[in-house]
């Protein structure tokens with residue numbers, strides 16, 4: 001009897017959850033009648049669940065605009081302010097904090113210098129900065145679901161360690177040392193995996209049915225493989241470390257100590273730090289046709305095309321380019337596509353190369369989503 005009761009309660013919860021997701025995905029407020037018709041529920045069932053969702057503060061009333069004009073009907077829309085999460089990106093030099101609501105709208109953002117990349121010191125700095133961040137932006141601590149943190153490195157979730165981060169020059173850092181000073185739930189993930197998750201969220205429901213590979217282009221180069229909407233992490237959590245694929249045998253020395261890695265050729269450092277320019281300077285001079293930059297950039301696109309074609313060969317799916325470099329790529333996309341297509345054995349076009357929607361802040365958005373997904377599943 002007890003079991004039967006649980007089953008009924010769970011089934012009712014699932015119905016409520018489906019209805020919440022329907023309202024979540026709808027672009028504008030939806031009426032009870034619309035929900036009943038599209039989801040195949042009776043009006044009393046819809047009525048009951050809407051009342052529960054309203055009571056819980058998860059949705060709010062909104063007006064449904066009829067295409068034929070006339071009086072607007074009462075509808076329901078998401079209350080995106082009911083909860084929020086914070087995504088934090090740790091890079092070689094900076095800490096960045098981003099708060100997003102249930103619908104991934106940005107609530108607050110802050111960037112600051114990183115004091116030390118050591119685990120306990122990072123944890124302490126994050127704990128301090130978080131409290132300031134909450135106060136400065138009058139964010140309600142009672143509504144925070146959790147804190148997601150990204151690191152540019154290999155993370156072993158089972159052993160609970162950052163195995164290696166060539167970018168931060170650290171290895172074997174205990175994740176519990178990072179979590180300890182922070183008094184909220186914490187989830188830690190590789191930055192490119194989180195970035196890929198943000199791009200997945202940015203796709204339409206239809207586009208989400210397709211798998212994709214994410215190539216993250218910044219000072220360090222990383223990536224992620226998304227299959228059925230989930231990152232494929234590999235046996236040791238090292239899947240998607242595209243920056244350390246060898247593209248030139250015995251080539252340039254890489255940060256990781258090996259030679260000829262993609263990162264040694266296509267790191268943004270090559271056209272920023274190494275030549276003493278900011279990204280804006282470099283791309284402005286490149287657009288103006290500065291000869292040595294044109295050559296340097298052409299070389300960069302060539303190496304990038306090798307990597308992208310290899311990814312296409314390995315995965316046969318779309319390749320989404322992200323990371324801050326991707327925001328400058330649009331004018332050079334036709335050339336990159338042409339260079340990549342030229343290398344391909346099976347096809348003559350490289351239209352599978354796409355620019356990501358979030359060249360900056362992707363990792364923070366994606367890692368914050370970890371908590372949103374849990375929250376939505378729990379409704």
Ligand SMILES: [Zn+2]
Pocket residue numbers: 243244254255256257258261262263264
């Ligand atoms: Zn390397």
